[in-house]
Amino acid sequence: MRPHLGEPLLLFLALIAASTGAVLAGTILIPVELPLPERINMTGIESVLVTRLVLLTDNPKVDLNKEMVGLLKRELRKRTSLRVLDVEPPPLPEQNLDELVKNQSFWKDMGEKYGADLILTASLGYEVSDRSGFVQEDYISPVSGQRIRRTRFADREGFAMDFHVYFLRGRTGELAFDDKFSEDSTLDGRGNDPLTVLFGMFDHIEPDVMGIIAPKQKVESRVIFTN
Secondary structure, three states, X not given: OOOOOOXXXXXXXXXXXXXXOOOOOOEEEEEEEEEEOOOOOOOOOOEEEEOOOEEOOOOOOOOHHHHHXXXXXXXXXXXXXXXXXXXOOOOOOOOOHHHHOOOHHHHHHHXXXXXXXXXXXXXXXXXXXXXXXXXXXXXXXXXXXXXXXXEEEEOEEEEEEEEEEEEEEOOOOOEEEEEEEEEEEEEEOOOOOHHHHHHHHHHHHHHHHHOOOOOEEEEEEEEEEOO
């Protein structure tokens, strides 16, 4: 006779299955969308101002400030119900941004000047590097039909992004929330468009950035017992 598994043990095994992707007999895995609330209290916040960014690096091929500010405004309009102020992005003094966000008077004055309930500012580091080198690859010989491993030189480019975003309350100048995001990618070839790669990297972090000020959905697997 097959031994009977108690309910606690079945539940434990099912949880392991959910975490590893395995499916036990008598159970099925289903995706469940879970609502996640915004990270800061948005009560009374209706408008947002996007400032110029503090650039940690420069790229002669891309106007990083113009492109990223434009991207942030588009995403705010698309992902939130906030009124994005259509003004020239205010410049920031040449000062460490971590220190500047502590200056509540500065941000309060900016909020009053532009009528902004919320201010979004950020620092951005974006570097492109040569990652060419020798790589190993497998290929099928057209003569013997066998799989052969060979070494060849490959042209590759590396892209690294560091994005630190800050949200400040326009009425008080206090820091409401900040977070850091990093992305790294290696692409084959040379002459990859740095702007396309940058936007692709931001796509990866966009749900988490916008999730600071707007609800989002998170998909998780749940185990359902069928017996």
